[in-house]
Amino acid sequence: MIKNVHIWIFSYLADRIPKGKSENQEHILFCLCDHFEPFWGEGYKERLAIVKSWVESYPKIADKHRDGDGHPPRHTFFYAAEQYKPEYLDLLAELCREGYGEVEIHLHHDNDTSENLRRTLIEFKETLAFRHELLSQDRNTGEIRYGFIHGNWALDNSRRDGRWCGVNNELQVLRETGCYADFTYPSAPSDTQTRKINSIYYALDDPDKPKSHDIGVDVKVGGKPWGDLMIIQGPLALNWRNRKFGIFPRIENGAVGSGMIRPSPDRIDLWIKQGIHVKGRRNWIFVKVHCHGAKPRDMNFLLNQGLDSMFTYLGHRYNDREKYFLHYVTAREMYNIIKAAEAKRTGNPDDFRDFVLVKNWS
Numbered sequence: 001m002i003k004n005v006h007i008w009i010f011s012y013l014a015d016r017i018p019k020g021k022s023e024n025q026e027h028i029l030f031c032l033c034d035h036f037e038p039f040w041g042e043g044y045k046e047r048l049a050i051v052k053s054w055v056e057s058y059p060k061i062a063d064k065h066r067d068g069d070g071h072p073p074r075h076t077f078f079y080a081a082e083q084y085k086p087e088y089l090d091l092l093a094e095l096c097r098e099g100y101g102e103v104e105i106h107l108h109h110d111n112d113t114s115e116n117l118r119r120t121l122i123e124f125k126e127t128l129a130f131r132h133e134l135l136s137q138d139r140n141t142g143e144i145r146y147g148f149i150h151g152n153w154a155l156d157n158s159r160r161d162g163r164w165c166g167v168n169n170e171l172q173v174l175r176e177t178g179c180y181a182d183f184t185y186p187s188a189p190s191d192t193q194t195r196k197i198n199s200i201y202y203a204l205d206d207p208d209k210p211k212s213h214d215i216g217v218d219v220k221v222g223g224k225p226w227g228d229l230m231i232i233q234g235p236l237a238l239n240w241r242n243r244k245f246g247i248f249p250r251i252e253n254g255a256v257g258s259g260m261i262r263p264s265p266d267r268i269d270l271w272i273k274q275g276i277h278v279k280g281r282r283n284w285i286f287v288k289v290h291c292h293g294a295k296p297r298d299m300n301f302l303l304n305q306g307l308d309s310m311f312t313y314l315g316h317r318y319n320d321r322e323k324y325f326l327h328y329v330t331a332r333e334m335y336n337i338i339k340a341a342e343a344k345r346t347g348n349p350d351d352f353r354d355f356v357l358v359k360n361w362s
Helices: 009-014 044-062 086-097 114-131 170-176 265-273 296-317 331-342
Strands: 026-036 075-080 101-107 136-138 144-150 179-182 200-203 229-232 237-244 248-252 284-291 324-328 357-359
Touching (some): 044 075, 044 086, 075 144, 086 101, 086 114, 114 144, 144 331, 170 179, 170 229, 248 265, 265 284, 265 296
Parallel strands (some): 026 075, 026 324, 144 179
Antiparallel strands (some): 200 229, 237 248
């Protein structure tokens, strides 16, 4: 059977009830979030070569493709804080300033405390913002903000065995240190997977209990912020076209890489079919998928074939500008467009890429 499927299968089945499709043009907001961990390399030179490979190869791939607004695909590097090297971030910052992506925060930690977590996040946030001129600012307050992905999927101490976190009030710490949204999920088949799936929602932290984001309140048109943190999930589904042993459907969790997680057309269609949206704005579909782009095997596939084929199919299938309109967005831009929908803005989502948060560089 499928590991830990009992956590989320009832939510998945409930969401299979037909709700009708939007009769309007569907805007596809596509975001690739990279759990970027250069220490997959075995030594300094190999790790530096991983970063250079992305900086040198990605523009050549991206320049071959354009969305409906004329933008190339943009890569969001969620850089692992515990693997910080200034020269690696200097290279990524150069790529970002050329318009090919943005950097946010990724973190692996274990048996941690609230105080140490707070210190770690603030120090790394300030390093990215002031040393490398990365991250974003609230256009009204000037506060430095960041998106977040938790290492080992264990947001808010959500593993059953308590490993790879240790902080039950993590959502509160994230909010208080400037996090604008979490992009960790889905995590199936891990036991960290939430009951709530295929959703964009606000979660309220219970500082005395783990996994407070297991449920939450949907972001909706005309709604207001609630709780402690917005959770932006990617697609989670059963893929009946890809069966284990020819019998059991495999879990579709939006992972992009080599081998069984190559971004095939049937998988891309399944991502979009989940229809993740702000409640009340069904024709703005948010597709957040993820990769481990510094893992050598996956990196070699993505930079030599995988990304190009994925962008080619997206452009061919979902950018006719009649039924579908494709928008390549970073994590920050996706959040901004979600907030615009919440604020009842209409029209082309491209107009709202800087709605709330602006880049921390010119």
